[in-house]
Amino acid sequence: MAAPASALLFSIISLAAVLFFIGGANADFNRDAEITWGDGRAKIVDGGRGLSLSLDRFSGAGFQSRKHYLFGRFDTQLKLVPGDSAGTVTTFFLTSEGEGHDEIDFEFLGNSSGEPYTVHTNVYAAGKGNKEQQFRLWFDPSAAFHTYSIVWNPQRIIFLVDNIPIRVHTHHEALGVPFPTRQPMRVQCSLWNADDWATQGGRVKTDWSKAPFVAHYRNFKIDGSEATNTNKNSNSLNAGAWRTQGLDANGRNRLRWVQQKYMIYNYCTDHPRFPQGIPTECKQSRF
Template structure:
């Protein structure tokens, strides 16, 4: 998806592009799967926060956050979710910023057993989005406008009767990072990552989750 974010004072707003599956009773139920791009607005002159997360089987709490190396409000940029059976890769302008590897065999939940639908939104989250909720939306700046274009999808076909999907053979089904991709993701994470749940020892005093201890760029 190509997105141009809310310009000017965007504090309190969240612009999203994500894929999600949830049960009919609760968007955060035990069947909830989701892969998120969320863009947290800020007061004029301060950078957006790109918030990423992965939910599987109702379990999230896998946030990584970044500042971007460009102004995302002045032009369209491309945000990509690559999700196959082996890993999830988040990309910005075809530069990988995050990889979440399938480690189900080691007990780490990974979305793989149900379909996802595609969503985008622009909503008011000023109770938490900007500087922990300290900066609220200034409604004198409304309307807040984000623009989307050139959406492209390459997807497997879900068959509800068999609870499975069929895919045409293609490289994306096994796509990972080559040496150049690993170099790019190291560059992004060393210079632009501002929060990583895997480094939050206050949040995980008994030890970080299993996937944090493994190679990050499999």
């Protein structure tokens, strides 16, 4: 008899957690990150193993990686704002600098007490985005830490939650579709107020009587090709497994499971948004 789906999922998550902790033993915010804004609302704790961001009616906070990277695997464990988090946005993303920037986004859109977060993903290349996919999660992301990962290599971008793929964005070079391949990016994370759009399209506003809102990060880990300040066009790749990482049959099955049960928006199926036809990459294999 096949194992129950819940038992199988628990096994997958448990194995992913073990693998993450083995690989993330040397994660250190003091070494790898710098606080960029928030006037004391961002705090490195536990000797560099953790970092908290807080939001009140005056300001949120943020931090970024000290270095730029051109491809890699980027992981953090995150415990989101508990309770009534409506209006808040907690982020974990990669971005380049300047006009025509590239960006790879994880954004967690808060909601009223008892209602699920929306996990918003997007990819920008040469300043153009509009490639949104949104998901619910199969757990309460504010009750405990969970691992969120971005794999970025020349072939594809993979978004993972507890090492389970939720989205793959493939580089269709032959079709001329822009893809982030040339601009080094930093990791950036933040907690901020976006109650004009974040929760139910802005209909639910931030309840400041619940402030300060606090999100917690830990085990910030980067395994990537560093681009130095003197050579930000470097495209050398190290020997990391992310270099050619894709999905095997098991990974494709997990991706289908997430997208069938937990995806709530996919730009590729939003035909009214694209009356001239869906974007070219949507017609290709998602793996």
